[in-house]
Amino acid sequence: MNTPKYEPKPIEEKWQRVWEDERTFHTPNPPPGTTDDTHWYQLEMLPYPSGDSMHMGHVLNYTMGDVLTHFRRRSGWRVLRPMGWDAFGLPAENAAIREGSHPRETVERNIVAIRGQMKRLGWVIDWEREVSAHQPTYYRWTQWLFLKFLERGLAYRKEAPVNWCPNDQTVIANEYVVDGRCERCGAEVELRNMTQWFFKITAYADELREYELPEGGWWPERSKTIQRNWIGRSEGAEILFRVEELDIDIPVFTTRPDTLFGATFFVVAPEHAFVEQHGNEEVREYAKHAGARRTEDRAAAEAKTGVFTGHHVINPVNGERLPVYVADYVLMDYGTGAIMAVPAHDERDHEFAETFGLPIVEVINEDDVLVSSGQFDGLPAEEAKRAIVEWLREQGRGAPAVSYRLRDWSMSRQRYWGCPIPIIYCDDCGIVPVPEDDLPVLLPDIDDYLPKGKAPLASNEEWMRVPCPSCGKEGRREADTMDTFVDSSWYFLRYVDPHNDQAPFDRAAVDYWLPVSLYIGGIDHLTGHLLYSRFFVKALNDMGMVGFREPFARLYHQGWVQMGGTKMSKTKGNVTGPAALVDEYGADAVRLTILFMGPADQDKEWTEEGIEGVVRFLRRLWRVVHEVAERAPSDWREGPLTQRAHETIAKVSDDVERRIQFHTPISAVMVLVNELSDDPAAPDARFAAETAVSLIQPYAPHIAEELWQRLGHERLWEHPWPVADPAYLKRDTFELVVQVNGKVRDRLQVDATLPEPELVELALQSEKVRPHLDGMQVQKTIVVPGRLVNLVVG
RNA sequence: GCCGAAGUGGCGGAACUGGCAGACGCGCCGGACUCAAAAUCCGGUUCCCUCCGGGGAGUGUGGGUUCGAUUCCCACCUUCGGCACCA
Secondary structure (H helix, E strand, O other), rough: OOOOOOOOOHHHHHHHHHHHHHHOOOOOOOOOOOOOOOOOEEOOOOOOOOOOOOOOHHHHHHHHHHHHHHHHHOOOOOEOEEEEEEEEEHHHHHHHHHHHHHHHHHHHHHHHHHHHHHHOOOOOHHHHHHOOOOOHHHHHHHHHHHHHHOOOOOEEEEEEEEEEEEEOEEEEEEHHHHHHHHHOOOOOOOOEEEEEEEOHHHHHHHHHHHHOOOOOOOOOOOHHHHHHHOOOOOOOEEEEEHHHHHHHHEEEEEOHHHHHHHOOOOOOOOOHHHHHHHHHHHHHHHHHHOOOOOOHHHOOOOOOOEEEEEEEEEOOHHHHHEEEEEOOOOOOOOOOEEEEEEEOOHHHHHHHHHHHOOOOOOOOOOOOOOOOOHHOOOOOOHHHHHHHHHHHHOOOOOOEEEEEEEOOOEEOOOOOOOEEEEEEEOOOOOEEOOOHHHOOOOOOOOOOOOOOOOHHHHHHHHHHHOOOOOOOOOEEEEOEEEEHHHHHHOHHHHHOOOOOOOOOOOOOHHHOOOEEEEEEHHHHHHHHHHHHHHHHHHHHOOOOOOOOOOEEEEOOOOOOOOOOOOOOOOOOHHHHHHHHHHHHHHHHHHHHHHOOOOOOOOEEOOOOOOOHHHHHHHHHHHHHHHHHHHHOOEEEEHHHHHHHHHHHHHHHHHHHHHOOOHHHHHHHHHHHHHHHHHHOOOHHHHHHHHHHHHHHHOOOHHHHHHHHOOOOOOHHHHHOOOOOOHHHOOEEEEEEEEEOEEEEEEEEEEEEOOOHHHHHHHHHHOOOHHHHOOOOOEEEEEEEOOEEEEEEEO
16 A cells, blocks of 8 residues: 655645635625525634734634634535735834835735735635725725714714823824723823814713624623723712802712712812813912823822812702812713712722811711711611702702713824824814715825824825815815724625725625624724724614624634743734744644644643644544545445444534534544544445544645545535434443442443343442442442442442 | 632643543653664553552542532632722
């Protein structure tokens, strides 16, 4: 027998050429009006082309999606599996700056390189649907959607304290400030008051806390909890406090209206308008310094600081005059930026009161009942909350209110490489949207795009000057660009209808495919991209543009592939790519290795050692299949491998489909191949070999296709996924475990049809069991049919 | 501080619904083939004791429920993640 050597490269190139020539992985949309429940939209988060190669984290992510895609396709489903590029934004622009080229050149070169690697890995991707955020055919519709949000009041401009990254020289969103630092570059962010565009994501705060998933959909509980933590909902009341001498009201938000009688002073945040309008020089001086500090630093301060403003407010519930302080422990961006201070029942207020010698009045006793609270005395605190708010409402001094931690999404960027915001400013007409027919507002090519603390586009006079669409007088363009996360908040809709030049997408097509059946991506995007996308879809649904309210029916987070204990990423520089490994061992081996490393949702340390075992397995599979092709009979007769093969089909199918688990199916096929190699001439060896090849195909499609051909067949990629015959999953005999007092004493091969009393009888007679029964009474017998007998003795 | 997840051989991990702990793979040990090596194949590999029949212990720690617990409950330890001067 002379089995040829397994050489992956020519085999992989051969089949990749076939798939490319035949457009094997192109999935056209079904004819309009098609309804079926056997379609699947498989999506993994799209990559940033900020470098010219992938790392092993990408390989894990996309290979998982690939296995699922093959599995669903062969199970008879119509599967959409696209790919695109998150090409705008800081990472790409910074990469271009580093290498001194234009961002467009950098990303387009990187896209070519990464696309080549993806094809070399043999992934099932419908390249005819490829989109990239930086192409005018795409960002035209990003701009169009922005205008729709503007019409609905969901995009707006305001001056507000925003996070400024001094290194990247742009505003960044709250969601991408981590521990007070820029998520991209690690620089400490500063708070700056700036006029910016925002998306009103807070309008959907409550809805985003709920998950309106379709039937069969699921999100990990952990993911939902993290999003809910981020949104942060507190129920309470808004209460008006009057400054008599100024004839103004200052609202506060509190979760503890029951403690209103215990308020002994009042505090506004340094950034509060009251300070600017009514503060004396000392107050404003304090506020200026305190307000410039980051929240993290304020929280870390050893002692409470503040200044009395000289003003007083009236407590609406008892008419007491409370001194108004400005203090930096009150934050402008939560609640109303002002608080009623109840030192007896709030730690921070207590600390402040101690420092400044302010009175402390207890209004709730140990039984959680109100005291010293006028007509509310004796009420349990929970009841008092409602009663006091109701009383305030009657007086016109308060109302129930809900406060969120979530802030509106600040989306203007003072950088060049992004989607232009389609707005024109006119001295007479104000903020004027660019008419739809004039879209896209093209991003001009400029030589000097370096960040300089203000939008680089602003210095391009020719581009900036434009007639006002409303009155025709000269206006000026918005020079900021959009946050990259705007681009990626709707890309999954564009894939469905990527070449549409009349609309961002066709509603019928989108309603057919969406929500995404399974979305795979890193958990780090939970409070950013994933929240933004859900907001977009809910808003689009309210605008009648899509027929669903959640973009992603199921969500799966792959674990980090780490090196040296930290996540592989370009910023950290600890990156290993697949290219060299693919050259040396082949794409199939790399695909198997990354999935065989362990549960896909767990973090893992990358090591090349694992690839050896996988390569051994592939060589063994190769050899055994050749032996089978040569020696096994071509007609099938049942043998011991038949049952094993059916068991493997059941195991692999269930793991992939229901459990979304990828490493145990590989083990199962290894077991089958190991047994097959013991007897490659068995009467059912051919069936076992075909089964092994068929089951490993989603993981290792090239070698599987080649071996399938050598077994005399064609086109495994469209061959129906095997189905386990239940008749073979039942065993005629089983191994009966015999326990005495819970300890295993014997294992007996017994007929599966034996009734329980006979199983007990066999157990009692076992040579290995009898010594353990000596001088003992059998008090109880437990029989688990098909498994074990436990004799309880004493 | 609040909320959540996870702890199993030398290593990655398996055991899905309370029923054989350690599948599969790595590594290691021994053997075959070879002048030799690589590759490949075969056998062994949780720990302790052993008269080689077997016996005992064992899934972070301590308790509990149960005939039976890696799995369920309670407490604790460790690690990781989210939120945190959020009123």
